[in-house]
Structure formats: C-alpha cells, structure tokens
C-alpha cells in the first residue's frame with residue numbers, strides 16, 4: 001500500500017477527482033486529499049474526508065502540532081495534483097508555499113504528477129506553457145490535458161482526462177517511479193509511434209463475427225504511456241473492452257483486412273510500430289444475409305461448416321518492407337509447457353517475422369487476456385530476454401524503455 005497525496009486545484013473538473021480518490025482507495029492506497037481554498041468552492045471538505053477516510057486541510061496553520069506541511073510530503077510515495085489550474089501551475093513553478101498543497105510539493109522527494117485542466121486559451125497562453133516547461137525541466141510529470149468539450153460551448157485542449165486514466169497514471173508511476181523521469185523529460189518527443197491494439201472481428205454474416213478474447217489493455221497501456229513520454233501516437237484500434245485514453249489519434253479497424261490497410265498507410269512513416277493487436281489468422285467469406293438455422297426438431301445435431309481463409313500476416317508484411325531506423329515490435333501469445341520451450345518459440349517467431357523486439361506471454365489456461373497483471377518476456381534479435389512480472393503498465397514501461405534504447409541505436 002502506498003501513500004498518495006492528492007492535491008486538488010480550484011477548477012470545475014474537481015468533481016471528477018472524487019472518482020480518482022475512490023479509484024486509488026479501492027486499490028488499497030492511503031489517500032490524503034489536499035485541496036486549495038478555491039477547490040473547496042467546487043467540492044466541499046466533507047466529500048473529500050468521506051471519500052478518503054482522512055481529515056482534510058488546506059492551510060499550513062490548520063494542524064500546527066503535526067507539522068502537516070512537511071510531514072505529508074515526507075510520507076508521500078506520490079503527489080498527484082488534479083486539476084492543476086493555471087494559477088496553481090504558476091505557484092508551483094515559482095516555488096511558492098502559500099498553502100498546504102504548495103508547501104507539500106516543496107517538501108516532498110516523491111514523484112509529482114500534475115494534470116492541468118483549464119480553458120484552451122489559458123492552457124495555450126505563453127505564461128502557462130513556460131510554467132509547464134519549467135515543471136518538466138525539474139522532473140515533474142505534467143500530463144497533457146485531453147482535447148474535447150470544455151465547460152462552456154468551446155472545444156479544444158484543456159479537459160481533465162477521465163478519472164480512470166489518472167488512476168492508471170498514478171498506478172504506473174507508483175509501480176516504477178523511474179518512468180516519472182522518462183515522462184517528465186519527454187524522452188519520446190519527436191517520435192511517431194503507431195500502436196495497434198484490441199481484437200479483430202471477422203464477419204460471418206451481417207450480425208455474427210469470429211472474435212477473440214483480447215481486451216486491448218496491453219496496447220492501450222503502451223499507447224498511453226508513449227503519449228505521456230511525449231510521442232506522437234496513432235492508435236490503430238480493433239475491438240477494445242476499455243476506453244481509449246486521451247492524447248492520441250485513433251484509426252478504428254474491424255477485421256484483419258482493415259488492419260492490414262490501416263498499417264499499410266501508417267507504418268511507413270512511423271519511428272516505431274507496436275503490433276499488440278490480436279488479429280485473426282483465418283476469416284470466413286461473409287454471407288450477405290443472415291444465416292438461418294435448419295427448421296424442425298429433427299434438425300438438432302445438424303452440423304454446418306464455415307470455410308476459413310488465411311488472412312495476411314500484417315506484422316510480417318510490415319517487416320518485409322523495412323524502413324531505416326524504424327523499430328518494429330511484435331507480440332506472441334503462446335501456450336508452452338515450460339519456460340524454456342516458451343523462449344524457443346519466441347526466438348523462432350522473432351526471426352520468422354523479422355521484427356526487432358518480440359514480447360512473448362504465456363496464455364495457457366487464459367492466464368493473461370483481460371487481466372490487469374501479466375508475465376512477459378522481451379526478446380530482442382541479440383542479447384538475453386528480459387522478463388517482467390507485474391501490471392500491464394509495468395510491462396508497457398519496459399517495452400517503451402526497449403523501444404527508446406533501440407531508437408537511440
């Protein structure tokens with residue numbers, strides 16, 4: 001269990017942060033909410049106290065005997081600030097300590113993640129952008145706001161990302177604080193990543209399809225962290241069971257054929273391609289009208305067969321047209337009796353497909369699909385494999401670290 005200090009700034013998006021408190025508490029973290037005075041205009045103290053189960057203070061003088069302004073920062077494993085208003089960003093950048101939240105940020109040595117939310121014009125203002133650059137230079141993670149509908153009739157960048165996305169980000173940084181350094185320094189800035197994710201669906205007739213159990217979580221974790229590390233991310237999205245995070249362009253696809261067409265368009269200009277999608281290897285010829293069952297009680301037990309045709313191997317096709325300097329990452333879901341055989345299969349698949357990195361996981365007895373936790377081994381053309389047992393976000397961090405190092409070489 002980790003200690004999270006959740007700073008809340010005075011913006012309308014403060015209401016969304018109630019779900020962040022709940023999400024972090026449900027994961028077993030000890031959450032201390034530190035709102036600014038203005039934040040309490042939007043959501044009152046009792047709400048924060050009830051959701052977090054801890055007393056809530058805003059001022060340095062609220063609980064002098066406990067020296068709260070230093071103690072909270074010392075105890076924190078993570079300080080997450082959401083929403084960070086333009087004023088709060090300016091106060092943090094200036095090193096002010098005029099309330100409990102800013103003194104806590106000054107006193108902590110834990111990673112600090114801030115999620116700004118404000119009107120687009122305020123976000124794009126040169127003063128705000130300078131403050132964001134200052135915070136990033138100092139190692140603070142600044143999550144880019146989402147693009148979309150703002151409080152009034154306007155649209156643009158400035159929305160607070162959804163609560164689940166902020167909870168995931170907190171979880172990622174808590175699991176591996178080194179990724180806060182990668183995010184703050186934007187180590188993938190200037191790189192274009194194309195990530196495919198989810199499971200394809202192959203139409204049988206207008207209402208039925210052949211699908212698979214991929215939830216898309218692994219690919220989304222990679223895409224989301226890559227965006228947080230400054231990459232320009234395109235998500236080629238087959239069927240997903242979880243919402244798409246903010247900060248990426250989305251190209252929706254249904255079948256493996258659609259996927260092949262999308263990758264033909266996207267992959268040639270990418271710096272890195274990550275094929276996390278679970279694509280069907282075989283597809284039926286779709287019937288134009290709904291296939292009817294046989295009538296009559298004596299039809300029970302009748303069989304019907306569906307001829308399937310092999311689809312293009314999209315990953316192999318991408319690798320067959322190499323682009324100098326581009327990194328291609330494949331995935332392999334294998335069922336092997338033991339680890340040695342799993343690695344043998346991975347090495348054979350890596351050379352067969354011709355990619356730079358293969359992420360292999362053991363899916364025996366449904367071990368991985370749809371779950372938050374995973375056990376993957378990262379196999380490169382040269383060198384020993386690297387095993388990651390943990391959350392999909394930890395696996396995503398390791399995969400992006402490998403991509404970063406392959407791109408640097």
Ligand code: CTP
Nearest residue numbers: 275277279280281312313314315330331332333
């Ligand atoms: N893949 C692809 N096109 C397909 C099938 C798979 O690009 N038609 C990609 C997946 O996105 C993944 C990798 O290939 O990155 C490995 O997929 P997998 O199904 O494990 O490998 P296959 O080559 O289909 O081998 P197997 O016969 O062992 O399933």
